[in-house]
Amino acid sequence: MTLAVLKSRALAGMQAPEVTVEVHLANGLPSFTIVGLPETEVKESKDRVRAALQNARFEFPSRRITVNLAPADLPKESGRFDLPIALGILAASGQMPADELDAYEFAGELSLSGELRPIRGALAMTFAMTSDNRNAGASKAEGSASATPAPSARAFILPRANADEAALVSNAHVLPAQSLLQVCAHFSSRQADTRLQRHIPRPQSKPRSHADFSDVKGQLQAKRALEVAAAGNHSVLLIGPPGTGKSMLALRFPGILPPMTDLEALESAAVQSLTKGFSGEAWKIRPYRAPHHTASAVALVGGGSPPRPGEISLAHRGVLLLDELPEFDRRVLEVLREPLESGHITISRAAQQADFPARFQLIAAMNPCPCGYLGHATRECRCTPDGIARYQNKISGPLLDRIDMQIQVPAVPHEQLLQQADGEPSALIAARVEQAHELQLSRQGKQNQALSTSEIDHFCKPDSAGENILRSAMTHLHWSARGYHRALKLARTIADLAGAENIAVTHVAEAIQYRRALRDT
Missing domain, CATH: 3.40.50.300 (P-loop containing nucleotide triphosphate hydrolases)
Structure with a gap:
C-alpha cells in the first residue's frame, strides 16, 4: 500500500471543519512535502514526525512522501496534524494495519520522543465530529427504503491531556493516548489490554471561594x-x-x-x-x-x-x-x-x-x-x-x-x-438571586436581559401608575427606545426578586433610579 487516508479536524473560529489527511509514498529521491495551505506550525511537523517515528523504533521511509491536507482552500495551523501524518506514513509503508482507520479521527502534537502533547480546541473538534455523525445519520434516515444503513459514529483519538474536555460532549467516543506507540498498538493488536479505552468524563469543579x-x-x-x-x-x-x-x-x-x-x-x-x-x-x-x-x-x-x-x-x-x-x-x-x-x-x-x-x-x-x-x-x-x-x-x-x-x-x-x-x-444574596433566576427560566426560558421587544411587551407590562412614571422619566431624562426597554427589563427583575407577578410602580421607580445616566447626575 502506498496511499493512506485519515480524518482530522481544523479550527475556524468556533467551528472545526473536517480535514482529510492523504499520505502518498512514491519512488524517487527522498523528500517530504506537505500541501493544502499549511501554516508554519504544520510545515514544521515534518521534522517532529521524522524524529518521533525514529525514536519510536519505526523505519522512516526513504521515499518521496507527499501529504495532502484537504480541502486545499482551508488554512491549517498548529501541530494537531502531527499524529495523523505519522500514522499515515506508517500505514502507507505497511508498518501498521490500515483496515480500521476509517472509523477514527485523529489529532495530536508529537514530541521528538513520540509522546503526545495537548492541543487547542479539543472540545470544539469532538462537538463538530458528533454533529457530523448526527447529520450523516439523519440524511441516511431521510433517504429511500433501500438506502444503506448510516455509518457508525467515529471515535476520536487524541492526547490524554485533552481527554476530560473532549469527552464533555455527550455521545463523543473519545480514546485518549499517551504516545504514538500506544496508538499503533491499538491498531496492531486485537488484545483488550493493548486497545485504547473510551474515556468517561468526571468533571469535578472545585468550589471557587469568592470574597464575601x-x-x-x-x-x-x-x-x-x-x-x-x-x-x-x-x-x-x-x-x-x-x-x-x-x-x-x-x-x-x-x-x-x-x-x-x-x-x-x-x-x-x-x-x-x-x-x-x-x-x-x-x-x-x-x-x-x-x-x-x-x-x-x-x-x-x-x-x-x-x-x-x-x-x-x-x-x-x-x-x-x-x-x-x-x-x-x-x-x-x-x-x-x-x-x-x-x-x-x-x-x-x-x-x-x-x-x-x-x-x-x-x-x-x-x-x-x-x-x-x-x-x-x-x-x-x-x-x-x-x-x-x-x-x-x-x-x-x-x-x-x-x-x-x-x-x-x-x-x-x-x-x-x-x-x-x-x-x-x-450566601443570602445568592439564594435570592437563584430564586429569581429560576422564576425567569420557568416563565420565559431566559433571563430578563435577553428578552426581545415582543417578549418585553408580553412579560414586562407595568401597571398604569408605573406606566405614567416611566413616561415622565423618558421625557425628563431624554431616554431612547433602548433606554425605555432596558428600564422595563430592570423593573421586571426587581419584581422577580420581590416575588411579584406584576410590575408595580415601586418596581418601576427603583428601575428608573438605576437608569439615570452618568451625565444626568
Whole structure:
C-alpha cells in the first residue's frame, strides 16, 4: 500500500471543519512535502514526525512522501496534524494495519520522543465530529427504503491531556493516548489490554471561594443594585471617588451569580478550549475576566491570523470587569457596542471569517472626574468643568445607553468605616438571586436581559401608575427606545426578586433610579 487516508479536524473560529489527511509514498529521491495551505506550525511537523517515528523504533521511509491536507482552500495551523501524518506514513509503508482507520479521527502534537502533547480546541473538534455523525445519520434516515444503513459514529483519538474536555460532549467516543506507540498498538493488536479505552468524563469543579459581600461596609444601594444585576444578567457601571469600594464590590459579584446550566458550561468550556485555558476543575464555574486598561481592541474582542477569541468571548456566560473605564482607549471601548447588544462577535479578515459567542455580563467602574473627587462630601474637586466633560465623554453616549445600570458609589462616612463590617453575607444574596433566576427560566426560558421587544411587551407590562412614571422619566431624562426597554427589563427583575407577578410602580421607580445616566447626575 502506498496511499493512506485519515480524518482530522481544523479550527475556524468556533467551528472545526473536517480535514482529510492523504499520505502518498512514491519512488524517487527522498523528500517530504506537505500541501493544502499549511501554516508554519504544520510545515514544521515534518521534522517532529521524522524524529518521533525514529525514536519510536519505526523505519522512516526513504521515499518521496507527499501529504495532502484537504480541502486545499482551508488554512491549517498548529501541530494537531502531527499524529495523523505519522500514522499515515506508517500505514502507507505497511508498518501498521490500515483496515480500521476509517472509523477514527485523529489529532495530536508529537514530541521528538513520540509522546503526545495537548492541543487547542479539543472540545470544539469532538462537538463538530458528533454533529457530523448526527447529520450523516439523519440524511441516511431521510433517504429511500433501500438506502444503506448510516455509518457508525467515529471515535476520536487524541492526547490524554485533552481527554476530560473532549469527552464533555455527550455521545463523543473519545480514546485518549499517551504516545504514538500506544496508538499503533491499538491498531496492531486485537488484545483488550493493548486497545485504547473510551474515556468517561468526571468533571469535578472545585468550589471557587469568592470574597464575601459582608466585608464591604455600607454601600447598601450598590449592593442592592448588584443583586438586581445578578438576578437579571444586567450590565452595571459603578461611579464613585477612589477608595469607596467599587473594586471590592466587583470582586465579590461572581459569588452571588446563579449556577451555570450544562449548556452554558459547555459553551464556556468550548471557548476556553480554543486558548488551552480550560481545565476540568473550572467546569460549571463562571469565567471572570479583568483585562488591564492598556488592552487593545484585538485583545478585547478577538482577532489575529488565524482569528482567536478575545476577552469578551473568554468571559462568555461569565463576568467581564473593566476597571478604570475611561482609561481605556475610546476606540477600544466602542467595539463593545455590538457584542453588548447581540451576544456574539464576528471577526472578518481578508482570508477568513470567524464567529465567537460573547454573552458576557459587563461590570465597569470609574471615577466621576480626573481627580476623582467630584461630589465628595469632604474633599474638594480640583477639576475644571471642561476637564470633567472631557473625562466623562470618553464613554460615548451610545455605549452608555447600552449599560443597563449606572450606580453612584459615594464615599463611606468615617464613623461607618471605624465600625465592624456587619453586612449581609453573599450566601443570602445568592439564594435570592437563584430564586429569581429560576422564576425567569420557568416563565420565559431566559433571563430578563435577553428578552426581545415582543417578549418585553408580553412579560414586562407595568401597571398604569408605573406606566405614567416611566413616561415622565423618558421625557425628563431624554431616554431612547433602548433606554425605555432596558428600564422595563430592570423593573421586571426587581419584581422577580420581590416575588411579584406584576410590575408595580415601586418596581418601576427603583428601575428608573438605576437608569439615570452618568451625565444626568
